[in-house]
Amino acid sequence: MNTEKDGGTSTERRDAMAARLQSIMDSDGESIGRMTRTANQLSAYAYDQFDATEQLRGEGRKIKENAIENLPALLDQIQKSVESNGGTVHLASSAEDANRIIREIMAREDAEMLVKSKSMTTEELAVNDSLETAGYDVVETDLGEFVIQLADEKPSHLIGPAMHKSPGEIADLFNDTYGLTGDDALSDSPQELTAFAREKVGEQIRQADVGMTGANFVVAETGTLMLVTNEGNARKTAVTPPTHIAVAGIEKLVPSITDLQPFTELIARAGTGQDLTSYISLLTPPVETPIPDFEADTLRPADDREFHLVLVDNGRMAMREDEQLRETLYCIRCGACSNSCANFQELGGHAFGGETYTGGIGTGWEAGVNGTESAAEMGDLCTGCSRCVPRCPVKIDIPWINTVVRDRLNRGGDPDSFDLLVDGLTPDEESTGLDPQKRFFGNIETLAKVGSYAPRVSNAAISSQPGRWLLSQLFGIDSDRTLPALAEETLREWYGARGPQVANPERDVVLYPDLYTEYFDPERGKAAVAVLEALNCRVHIPPVPESGRAPLSQGMVETAREQAESVHSALVSQLDRGRDVVVIEPSDLAMFREEYERLLPEPSFTRLNENSYEILEYVYGLCENGESIDSLSTAAGPLSPVESRLRLRTETVAYHSHCQQRTLGLESYTTELLSDAGYSVRTASVECCGMAGSFGYKQEYAGVSRAVGEELADDFGDTVGELVVASGTSCQEQLGWLYDREVPHPVELLAPPGAD
């Protein structure tokens, strides 16, 4: 049954994936976690302290958009400018082509040894393999690259290739490789390791025939390369040997020198949290520096310098033509998206990576240069939490690229024997061949609807042993997890029987019955109704479909688009009546405010975007505009229903916001309101709970999800006697599971008693 093309059942495949992720977490997780979390915090601080961050992000984005648009003209221009400077430009259509060109230059120069500074593009081309196979010596001069070259491993991060290795592991590697024992053996002191590696590498740079660098940017007008480094190895690599080969993707071209300014000021802030790296070279080769011949102790004239610029297409022109992948070409490879990603922090690029590229944007690069299949394993590790988006210096919608690639992979999948069974329950717009697990979560609304005709029967079936076994076999749902139970009565059933209860309403408000509130947790909806009514709003809860978040997170773009259209149709007459739409679930609000821009016609999107609010953002606004917070349940006032139910009267609250809520800048409304209501509010510095909708339920990812969640729980520390509240469904679930207690939505804490 359900036999996969690579052999084994899908359950076996999911288990194997879970085991692989666990072993990478064990080996790489600690170092990666320490380095990425530090960089992420420094970067947040650097962005915050710099008053031009947003302006320059906008300018940088524009420059890249225009440069990619005008790429053919820039390619013409760079050939002329480099040639007039005295260098040669080679256009390489593929990796093979590039490697052939490089080997030919080596042969023509009669070279034996090449030193290299760090370059992801040369990793993509596998330049080292090509040269070594042809009999040349290749030495990496960036210390991190040097480490992984000795270890024969792949980079685990865009800018920190050896980030997964601890100093102790590096010491062992050096001691083994160079046979250092006894007093000669190196300790795990980073100073000692750096000094040792510097000596080893330094010798090689002085002897090399050819120096190879990448380029962060290439200026078409002048033939100038921008190289961003801290160590100084790229500077030495470029000017010490007589021949310099620079290898760069064609997307690195920008028109003029002044275009480099925004990137100069942003790239380090984004990637490492420095204001600038130690060195940023604006290098226009062949340079005027005389050539030092250390053996002969002479300086040769600079006229002897050779410079070759190898510009690599390898799929990039096709990416440029691809409306969805084009944005990937704006990436300046700063690594910020990886550092800000909770799953990346746990795993690093050996799990969250493809053949060459790592982290969230790696999916776009892999799909573009190595083919969609190479992005297959990594793509699901992006949960769409969106925390990378505000960090990207060129404003790339990284989650969207992951969604698109997932959608393409879904469509390319093989037909599966369970399709017929699943099809009956899952009326989506997707092609057959979709992974049944994705189909299950993507169509959760239909399943919930069907199930809620007889919630007890459904719940009993799901939580029974055979039921869980079936869920794990059919849909890959982790058997340690309990799927949320369906409520006895949906929110709309309750509200239909109860009706609005407000004497003299000031305004009419639509409460969006999100899937989770409607079917699984009507309590948060009832609390929202009570709070809104206490602030003189008449509440309407019309039937509105699921936002499309569920299918979108499984990469089912067309289904999500259908959902978006239906949501808009269901709300349009409400909007026509001038009613505001209030949303409890942040991931659904983020659909209305962000993703719908891609799914709906512009006027429909704008209308929904401008008139929808997160519940406590709205309540905050009401209180700012004349309503009184004293109408709600405050710390000093009457107990809210949830406090009565949990028998907990507390003035201290540990609050966890939601990733997308943070990206939308809405976290502070909740913390301020709770403080205004007299609570003392604690928040954690860890941003992600790790659950991310369906992610934590999936057999293969449950372990990663738990590890991310535990970081959060560690950060919160002791919560005895506190109420833990969270804004997102998934966060409520995850924290509830970690703390083994009910974790309500903050609106429940503010609900006045007696609204039922």
Next chain:
Amino acid sequence: MTTERVDSFISAVGATATVHTSTVEQFTETVTDVVTEPAIGTAIGLEGVSLDNTPVETDLTPVALEQAQTGVTPATYAIADYGTITVPTDDEGTELVSLYTPQHVAVLAASQLVPNMEAAYERFGAGFAENSETDGAQPQTQVFATGPSATADMGTLVQGVHGPHEVHIILVEDR
């Protein structure tokens, strides 16, 4: 130059380098105090400023380069907001001297101190473009150098990798 700009440059430099201000007359003394011998240098190109009568050798060879403790070079601009200097490339080997020696001493006229990155780009933006047409006097290569070279690849920040681990900047009052 405004003393305000010099002050903000010095505060941006912070602990990453040491800034010395000097008159043209004091220059010989200032350099002599700062350098560790053996020292090697390239022509500074400022009126009235020379490395004659200082311990700094100007006869560059690869061996002298490897043995030098200090390298003295001109810098083109300094950027007040960042505490950054820009090091030019020339046929005397300024790039090599500023890079291979453990202690780098950069010399520039205080009038070359610009307020921010935008101003720096405006100045050499024009120069780069012009140069690519006419081979003018403006250097075609500039390295923004901010503090010593560094790496975090071995698990924590270590200063002094392939470039210098100590940097001094001498601002010569020229107006």
